[in-house]
Amino acid sequence: MNWHDHRYLATGSPRQQQAYAVLLQLGVWHTLRAYSPVLAGTIPLGIDTPTSDLDVICEVPDNEQPRFAALLHRAYAHLAGYSLRHKSVRGQSSVVCGFEFGGFAVEVFGQGRPVRQQYAYRHLIVEHALLQAGGAAWLEAVRALKLQGLKTEPAFAQLLQLPGDPYEALLTLEGKSSEELATYLASLSPQKQK
Numbered sequence: 001m002n003w004h005d006h007r008y009l010a011t012g013s014p015r016q017q018q019a020y021a022v023l024l025q026l027g028v029w030h031t032l033r034a035y036s037p038v039l040a041g042t043i044p045l046g047i048d049t050p051t052s053d054l055d056v057i058c059e060v061p062d063n064e065q066p067r068f069a070a071l072l073h074r075a076y077a078h079l080a081g082y083s084l085r086h087k088s089v090r091g092q093s094s095v096v097c098g099f100e101f102g103g104f105a106v107e108v109f110g111q112g113r114p115v116r117q118q119y120a121y122r123h124l125i126v127e128h129a130l131l132q133a134g135g136a137a138w139l140e141a142v143r144a145l146k147l148q149g150l151k152t153e154p155a156f157a158q159l160l161q162l163p164g165d166p167y168e169a170l171l172t173l174e175g176k177s178s179e180e181l182a183t184y185l186a187s188l189s190p191q192k193q194k
Contacts, residue, residue: 001128003038003121012046019043019054022102028056031075035060035068035110040120042152045127047143053105057120060110062093068110072097081105090119119167123153126173130156133181161188 001008006029009020019039023029028037035058042048060068069084072095076082079099087094095110115121131139138159145155157166160173173181 003040003044003124004036004115006039009039009044015048016043016046018102019104022104022106023054023056026101026106027075028106028108031071032056032058032108035064036115037108038115038121040118040124042146044124045131047127047131047139047146047152049143049146051105053107055120056106056108057115057118058108058110059115059118060095060112062112065093065095065110065112069095069097072108076108119171122174123167123170126170127152127156129176129178129181130160130173130185133178134185138185159188160184 006020006023009016009023011017012020023039037056037058039054040057041055042052043054058068065086069086072084076097076099077084079101081098081100083099084095084097087096089096089111092111092113095108097108099106109118109120111118131142141159142152142155145158146152150158153166153170156162157169160170162169162172173184176184
C-alpha cells in the first residue's frame, strides 16, 4: 500500500471517498506538498467511527516550523474550531493545527522527522499489516472497542494482549512478516476480547 499516493481514497469506502473530497476541497495536498503530507489514522484503515478525524502528518524541520505554522494560519484560520499550537511530542518540537470542515475534524501535524519515521505513520503500517493478517474478525474487533470509546492503539494493544504503553508496545510488531503476524494472531481470539 502506498500511503503517500492519496488517490487510493477516491476508490475506497464511502467514508474514505468523503475524506478524499474534503481534503481536495481544503487543498491539503497542494498547500502542504513541500512537507510530504500523508493521511494517517483510522480512516485509511477502514476502522473509523463516526467521530474519527482526518490526521494529516507532515515532515517539517524545526527551522521550518514558523513558516509551516504561518502557512496553516493563512490557509485554515477562517475555519470553525481553528487552533494552532507548538508542543513537544515525544521530545520532538511539533506543530499541531486543528479545524473542522465538511463534517470532519481535521488535524495537521508537523514534526522534524521524516513522515515514515513518525509514530502515526509507523502505527499505520503495523495496524494495516495486522488487519491484513487478521481479516474481518480483527477489523470488527478493533472497531467494536473503538465504538466503546477506546483510542486506536489501546484497542489494538488490548486485543493483542500487549502490556505497557500501547503506543510503544504496538511498535514491537514492526517488521514482522505477514506469516509471523498471522501466527501470532491465530494464538489470540478477537472474540474473547469483546
